[in-house]
Amino acid sequence: MTTASPTSVDPVPIPLDDDPGGGVLGGRYRALTLGIVSVVLVIAFEATAVNTAMPTAARQLNGLGLYAFAFSGYFTTTLFALVVSGQWCDRSGPLRPLFSGIAVFGVGLVVAGTAPGMWVFVAGRAIQGLGGGLVIVALYVVVGRAYPERLRPAVFAAFSSAWVLPSIIGPLVSGAVTQHLGWRWVFLAVPALILLPLAVMGPALARSERERPVVRGAAFDRRRTLLAAMAAVGAGLLQYAGQRRDLIGLLPGIAGAALLVPAVLGLLPTGTLRAGRGLPAVILLRGMAAGAFLGAEAFVPLMMTTQRDLSPTLAGLTLTSGGLTWAVGSWLQGRPGAERYREAMIRGGLVLTAVAIGGAALVLFPAVPAWVASVAWGVGGIGMGMAIASVSVLMMKLSTPEDAGANSAALQMSDALGNVLLTGMAGVLFAALGGGSLAAAHEGGGAAGSPGAFAVILLSMAGVALLGALLAGRVRAKA
Structure with missing residues (x-):
């Protein structure tokens, strides 16, 4: 779990009123709220379901030795996408990174669900991570741009609440699907589930963006983007070297450390590592x-x-x-x-x-x-x-x-x-x-x-x- 997880906000009462000011489920915000919370719900279900299906997938693909790559590959590309999405949102608004991220996330699910071997499966998970990182940041920017300050805590509380139901039923549903239909359907069914939330929130989000003054954000910070790419590649090389555990893995291990250490020092506040x-x-x-x-x-x-x-x-x-x-x-x-x-x-x-x-x-x-x-x-x-x-x-x-x-x-x-x-x-x-x-x-x-x-x-x-x-x-x- 990263930024869209229940780690982010403490639960607060969600105003459901439809008064002139409008609550998060009032007429002005209803479609947008239901749409973005539904997206979080689908992502949360996928995250909890994958943990259940992963052991079966790894065994059937003869890839238990690469088991951790299926998780760390996702997190590695998410790291890069977080930086890219933040700058993309600042420059052109959240619409493009949000819908691009959802599309990339769906492609990753299909690649993982149809993978003939473990390396292709890991690649699918990495593609998912790219999409997930784009989506998470864009959703937070949507909240900041579309909702007044008084309603933002309620929306973030709804994000947290959206993780509760998947935590309960996600493992049960995923386990049943894995046992009776096969682990692949845990991945292949999710793209269809995300279409309805997109249809609900798309028009409302587009309308919200049209109502905002056009402000062209700053150009991409190439240095920060490069540091994020270095961190992602470096982490991947270190993991590969650790899997090899021989002289052949020594070179990528050294290269990974050379990329990762300066990237981390540049991305985090001074003094973090000590x-x-x-x-x-x-x-x-x-x-x-x-x-x-x-x-x-x-x-x-x-x-x-x-x-x-x-x-x-x-x-x-x-x-x-x-x-x-x-x-x-x-x-x-x-x-x-x-x-x-x-x-x-x-x-x-x-x-x-x-x-x-x-x-x-x-x-x-x-x-x-x-x-x-x-x-x-x-x-x-x-x-x-x-x-x-x-x-x-x-x-x-x-x-x-x-x-x-x-x-x-x-x-x-x-x-x-x-x-x-x-x-x-x-x-x-x-x-x-x-x-x-x-x-x-x-x-x-x-x-x-x-x-x-x-x-x-x-x-x-x-x-x-x-x-x-x-x-x-x-x-x-x-x-």
């Missing part, structure tokens, strides 16, 4: 929290199917609790009086996240019931809701009106980088510890291979979350 006090530490913790949780989450369904022999449906449902309790954690940090405990909320949330990821690893012991993983993920959801929302609140508190936009972009960039690097690291560990052999062993009815690969991944991600908790005190700005 957890400088105040805003730099806030930005860093966003990437650490998101990357650790989602890096672990990518492997939980695979662990449950190969180590505990659960069906795709039941394996996917393991993650449902986290989607629900995330909202609870976000609600807790927004309670009256919680502001004075903001640092403690971040530290406590990251500790809960670390405990949850480590707790999920307990199901690798056959004597531990499989439902323990679901309970653990529910605990992790509470922790992530507390930590991520608190980090967002602190970012705004530490920003001036002039740099709020740039700092918000840096926060999302850290989120994307955390996902790319930590999911990629998990994939390297998985391949190095024999993850590719899991498919043959499981399909052959024998032992599903050593659980060591999953244990190392989960404990490593838990360690990242715990390190974040130790750094939480750095969010206090210098006096």
Whole structure:
């Protein structure tokens, strides 16, 4: 989950009135609100459904060794698209990047759904990431341009609410489709689902843009676009080198590091990588929290199917609790009086996240019931809701009106980088510890291979979350 996830905003009441001022579902905004929230709903369903279908897809394509690439490839291209979309929206408005992004996202779904092999499947996921990055930024720009300030919190709350239903039914529907129709239909059905929201919001969005004065934005910042491209290519090369683990992989590994390090330094605020006090530490913790949780989450369904022999449906449902309790954690940090405990909320949330990821690893012991993983993920959801929302609140508190936009972009960039690097690291560990052999062993009815690969991944991600908790005190700005 990145910017369109429930990490972004705390729930607030949605005004449904049709008074002269108009609520978000009043006559003036109804079609636009229903359309953009429906787009988020479809994207959220796809995101939750893919986690459930991915283990089956990777096994049938003989690509478990490349399993993490299917996730990190998406995040890598999203990183580049976030920068491009922001500048495109500033220059010509959100219409073109929004509809272009949806089209590219649909193409990626079709490529992944018809893939004859794992590398083509990964390419499809990368195309999806390009489209998803364009769409996410454009949707936020739509809210800023089409709605008055008094209605924006309600729209963002609706974005968050749009993730709740997919978190509940996404794994169930995806698991059933995977078992009875095949994993390919989890991807191929989504493009059709997105046509209705486009038809609903298209005219309303076009009308809203016509009513705005024509303002030509600044030219593309070529340096920032180049840095984003360097980060994406560098991350991809590092992941490829990690999969090779031989002398042939040494050269792309060096090249990847040479591209990634200066790109990250240029894209994030000064002092981020050393957890400088105040805003730099806030930005860093966003990437650490998101990357650790989602890096672990990518492997939980695979662990449950190969180590505990659960069906795709039941394996996917393991993650449902986290989607629900995330909202609870976000609600807790927004309670009256919680502001004075903001640092403690971040530290406590990251500790809960670390405990949850480590707790999920307990199901690798056959004597531990499989439902323990679901309970653990529910605990992790509470922790992530507390930590991520608190980090967002602190970012705004530490920003001036002039740099709020740039700092918000840096926060999302850290989120994307955390996902790319930590999911990629998990994939390297998985391949190095024999993850590719899991498919043959499981399909052959024998032992599903050593659980060591999953244990190392989960404990490593838990360690990242715990390190974040130790750094939480750095969010206090210098006096």
